[in-house]
Amino acid sequence: MKKLIAVLFIAVFLLAACAPAAAPATQAPAAGAADACSKEALTAAGAPADLVGRATPIKIAIVRNLPSDDHTKQFLDGGRKMGESLGFVVDTFIADNDDAKFQELVAQAIEKGYDGLVISHGKKDYSYDMLKPAVDKGILVVTFDTVIDKDGATLPTITTTFQDDFKLAELSLTEIAALNKPAKIIKLWWGPGVPPLDRRETIYKKMQDAGTLQTLETVGPSNFQDVQGDIAAKVGALLAKYPEGSVDAIWGSWDEMAKGAYKALKDAGRTDIKLISIDVSNQDMNLMREPGSVWLSTAAVDPGLIGMVDMRLLAKKFAKEEVPANYDLEAKLIKATDLKADTTMLTLKDVIPGWGKSDAFLEPWMVKMGECNVK
Numbered sequence: 001m002k003k004l005i006a007v008l009f010i011a012v013f014l015l016a017a018c019a020p021a022a023a024p025a026t027q028a029p030a031a032g033a034a035d036a037c038s039k040e041a042l043t044a045a046g047a048p049a050d051l052v053g054r055a056t057p058i059k060i061a062i063v064r065n066l067p068s069d070d071h072t073k074q075f076l077d078g079g080r081k082m083g084e085s086l087g088f089v090v091d092t093f094i095a096d097n098d099d100a101k102f103q104e105l106v107a108q109a110i111e112k113g114y115d116g117l118v119i120s121h122g123k124k125d126y127s128y129d130m131l132k133p134a135v136d137k138g139i140l141v142v143t144f145d146t147v148i149d150k151d152g153a154t155l156p157t158i159t160t161t162f163q164d165d166f167k168l169a170e171l172s173l174t175e176i177a178a179l180n181k182p183a184k185i186i187k188l189w190w191g192p193g194v195p196p197l198d199r200r201e202t203i204y205k206k207m208q209d210a211g212t213l214q215t216l217e218t219v220g221p222s223n224f225q226d227v228q229g230d231i232a233a234k235v236g237a238l239l240a241k242y243p244e245g246s247v248d249a250i251w252g253s254w255d256e257m258a259k260g261a262y263k264a265l266k267d268a269g270r271t272d273i274k275l276i277s278i279d280v281s282n283q284d285m286n287l288m289r290e291p292g293s294v295w296l297s298t299a300a301v302d303p304g305l306i307g308m309v310d311m312r313l314l315a316k317k318f319a320k321e322e323v324p325a326n327y328d329l330e331a332k333l334i335k336a337t338d339l340k341a342d343t344t345m346l347t348l349k350d351v352i353p354g355w356g357k358s359d360a361f362l363e364p365w366m367v368k369m370g371e372c373n374v375k
Contacts, residue, residue, distance in 0.1 A: 024227035033093075037372035046365040051086070058088045058116065058318060060311070061109040065095045065102040067224055069256050070281030071303045074345065075144075077368065078307030079118055081371040085370035086315050090118075097193035097224040099123060103130050109188050110134045116314045123193050131155055140317040141171040141309045145196045159313050160326045163301040165199035168278045168330040169253075171299035173207055174185025175333070176249045182214040183248045186238065186273075187229060188257040190220025200253050215247050216247060220255060236267060244272045252277035255284050255298060262295055270294075279303075280334055282345050288336040302356040304345070305329065312361040323361070330354070 001293040035041055041116050043051045051058070062079050066072050079234075083090035095102035095111070103126060109117060110133050117134055117163045119141060127143075128150035134141055141158045148154050176183045187204070207213045210266055214329045217238055223230040235250070250265070250273060252258025258277035265273055277284070280300035288295045306329055317325050 016200070027251075042170050044364070044369060045368045047369055048321075048365065050320065051315070051318060051369070054270045057087075057116045058117065060088050060090045060116045060314065061112075061114040062118040062307070063092065063093045063095065063105050063109060063120065064104065065099065065123075066096055067096050067227060067256070068094050069227075070283055070345075071083055071255070073202065074281070075120065075307040077247045078302075078304030078313045080307070080338065082308040082311035083315075085248040085309075085373050086366060087369060088311075088315075089302055089372050090311075099126065106130050107133070110137060110139060114139060116140040116142075116145065116318065118142050118310045118314060119146055120144040121195070122148075123196065124149055125193065128153065128155065130289055130338055131158065132349040139313060142314045142317070144306060144310055147195045156325065159317070159323050161306070161313070162199070162308055162326070162328050163196065163306065164328040165196050165216045166203055167299070169203035169335040170332060172251065172278050172297070173204060173213065173298050176274075177207065177212045179274060181249045182211055184214045184246065185244075186247055186250045186261075187215050187218045187271065188220070188235075188251060188254070188261060189218055189253045197253050204251075204253075205316065216242065219257075227256045227265065228260040232263040232267075233260075235264035239270055239273075243268075247273045249274040252298075253268045253282060255279035255300075258284060258295070258298070259287065262293075265294055280345075280348075285339055285343060285345075285348075287335075290337055291340070293336060295336060297333060299333050300333055301326040301329045301331055302345075302348075305356050305358055309358060309360050311368065312363075315366060316361055316363070319363075319365075321363070327360070329358070330358075 026210055030088050039052050061082050064072055072094060076274050080090045080092060094107045095105055117139055122130060122143060124147040127146050129152045135155050137156055143158060143160045145162055146160060148158060148304055189197055208215060221227045221230045236241060250261045252261060255277045258275060262275055271292060273294060274294040277298040284298060287293060314324050319341050331350050332355055334352055340351060343351055
């Protein structure tokens with residue numbers, strides 16, 4: 001009997017020794033934190049049941065019809081981060097200003113069964129037909145810089161957003177107008193048919209008709225794979241035609257073109273011609289800070305914020321909350337003299353009051369869901 005007890009004791013000892021150690025108490029999730037992010041807790045905090053009670057996550061496609069420049073990357077990143085904070089699966093696509101490719105990407109997104117779409121820079125002549133199949137399928141849509149109009153018909157379930165392009169043009173062109181009367185300009189623009197540039201053109205034409213501006217040349221890109229290089233070559237070829245003092249400024253209605261013009265001016269040593277633009281990026285600010293830079297200012301909206309606001313609007317649509325038919329984002333003027341040596345897109349808010357900040361369409365339930373989806 002004693003031998004049997006000894007054997008049993010040894011067996012129990014060996015089993016205990018081989019068993020995995022219990023996890024330390026500090027590794028277990030706190031009950032309060034787990035409860036706060038449960039379906040019930042999120043719903044009680046105001047999160048829509050249609051969002052927190054889904055068996056599968058909402059899938060969003062962001063499709064952009066512009067080249068992969070800084071502005072595009074920041075726009076996509078803002079939308080993706082906002083969507084992922086709400087538990088959405090977000091895929092991004094770039095069409096490089098190829099209208100046929102753009103329409104095909106949107107058609108593929110509709111076919112693949114995305115629940116929502118954020119569409120950027122669709123043109124008026126095809127956007128209605130491109131997006132009607134999405135509406136007919138019940139896919140929710142928010143657009144940016146896209147005009148939806150077919151013989152006066154629109155798609156009223158779609159919310160359209162724009163930068164305040166009229167203000168962007170006014171801010172930038174007022175800076176140019178202060179240089180001379182009339183201010184003699186080489187204008188970087190292309191169209192018609194590009195919605196944001198068409199909107200900016202209305203202010204330009206108004207100031208030109210008033211005698212405030214005098215257009216010497218209009219230059220636009222033809223190579224959208226290398227907009228900067230294309231514009232640099234075209235502006236560079238023009239400069240010899242205009243002796244010192246005959247041009248007051250170059251107006252870049254899109255900063256990707258302005259960067260090309262800056263290179264042409266720098267290569268030609270033309271410090272007599274000033275450069276003023278629309279839109280902003282880290283590259284723009286680096287060029288504005290260069291010693292002797294002629295890039296004086298730019299008017300802009302935070303591109304990351306545009307992506308975030310568009311995604312908030314889409315989330316409110318999924319939550320069946322009221323949203324406007326259209327929305328314009330506030331424009332700001334950024335002067336080279338405002339910039340510090342270390343100012344970036346992330347710290348621009350420190351030198352431009354109100355930059356990158358907007359609670360537009362940001363609901364408390366979005367903040368709560370974002371806290372629970374932080375990785």
